[in-house]
Amino acid sequence: MCMHCLEISRRAMLAGGGVLAASLATGVAHARIRPQEMTSLIGPGYKPTDRDEVGIWQLMNRVEEEVSGSNLLIKDKATNDYVRDLIGRVGGPAAKDMRIYVARIPDFNAVMFPTGFAVVFSGLLLRMRNEAQLAGVIAHESGHFLRKHQIRQWRDMRRKTDIFAIGAMMAGVAGGAAGVYTGDLVQLAQLGTLLTLLKYNRTLEAEADAMGLKLIAEQGLRPLAMSETWDQLIAELDASARYRRRRRDRRIGLFETHPLPETRRADLKISASEVTVPGRTYDDGRDRYLRAIAAIRPMLLDDQVKLNDPGASQYIVETLARDGWNGLLRFYEGEIWRLRNREGDDTRAAQGYAAAVQYADAPPDAWRWHGVMLQKAGRLPEARNAYQRYLAMAPNAPDAPFIRQQLQQ
């Protein structure tokens, strides 16, 4: 039940022409789900009573024990308080029951588990420009829990695999009796089963989008923020692919467990106008958001830049800078060039550091690298100043003694 991850083997494609036939049979047409139709299927304090759901909850409680004790979790109090407060606002009737964990994984993702605990990846916090965008993702995840998606998906899968198993066996026995080999038909049926499983999944994702939109609008957060998230994701994937001289992974829509980003974006845009109440003011909550993640933002940027995906990193920094450049963003812009290290990148990096130190919030490392670049360019007195500034800001840096020694020479 994650945002946009999928690993579906395309081996099933080997069924060849069967794909086309099956797609006609199951239909790949998709209908937008209206936010107004989305109501929570559970109330506060929900506990499962059905045998299958009880079993899954028990297993998931073990998973939560592992997740909550994982050393991948970000411990920063301000961040944790903030996301907990946010899921408390957009969690609908189950807001008080849900738990949320922030994991240090530099990837655009968030996951809701069947028992009502969510894991938000740090890469998501990096990319969100404001509270409304983050709330949109968290509300989407809440939607999965409120609409009981995991157990519904499980039951659907169980039913379909049951039918397939019985059908395959019956076809075989009938074929055997009639002296016909039915292997190909069975294979086709298998593909059909797979396709309907994915269809259900896509419907659930669309439901979660609609539910999420309704939840954030009720909280007075700007509904259009959710489709803007998809604008950003699509553009980032394109930028990353362009840099690597590849086409964005255009996964086959037929096998997508989630609706295509473009489809989601379009649906979210239309639905946003439906949930917008004329005359009401909607808020982005950008300041609140930035204040909450202030302590971890340098780490978020650092993790991204070190992924060695300059196309995506550059897009992210520039997108965040649409709300205004600052020392931190300029510094990491320089870092992207320095680490990319192509022809002319050292000059670009030097310019990035030089721009960063113009801002009061430039991190110490911006001064350090500014010094390094000036020293390389032979501008020694200026380099000396930059180094001194660095030492003043970070007197206990690991390389401080080395730089002090250099300054003495």
Add this chain to the structure above:
Amino acid sequence: MRRLTLLLAAAALTLPACVQTRQYADLEFTPPEGNYKLLVMRPDVSVGSVTTGGMVEPRADWTEAARTNLIAALKAQQATRGGNVLIMERRDSLPGVDPETVAELERLHYAVGQSIALHRYSGRYLPTKRGKGLDWTLGQDAVRLGQRTGMDYALFLYAEDSFASTGRVALQVLGVAGCVVGFCVPNIGGGGQFAYASLVDLRSGEVVWFNVLQAGTQIAGIKMGDLRTPEGAAQAVDRLLNRMKPGRAVRERQKASR
């Protein structure tokens, strides 16, 4: 085509069920005896039901029953060996050691266990480990736990069990019945036991003995063990732990002195 199906079916019928264990030990390993102190880490147990379509659906009540039975069976088994045992039922049931430390060690062991499974059981043999028996360690973390608790060994246990649902068994019956008309599916599978045990010497931190148990059939509906019953759990503990062999170097010395 039909003939091939029948041939395969015949081959499968001759090997329908098996109980298999495979153990590895440190070259210098001697099974603990006499007055040793054994700490059994919280057993990781899960039991489920195999749906008609072949998915394993977790069952809370079966899992609870299996965990209780396994712990009882372990206590009974250790009582016969003269060891001094402490079985952890929860992560915080070790006095003086915080649950986080226990969790860390469990995770470390999980990673080491994965490596043992890959390089000893899955055929990805490492040239550097050739002829060395079992050569893995949990390091100082395990030694510290030993010092803090006064325990000599730690035993890590994992067990999963699953049982064919009525629908799965019916499907199996249909598959066998189909043999009459030449469509033979006598082994759709469904259910089976998988467990492993890992013994860590807390004085050195090394994993000194490791055993994997697999019990199952290719025929849905026939059980080779059942952790949900006290007898089944005792049988699993017996298969897993009661035939501990000494390490190779020790065995060779024993043979030479004979």
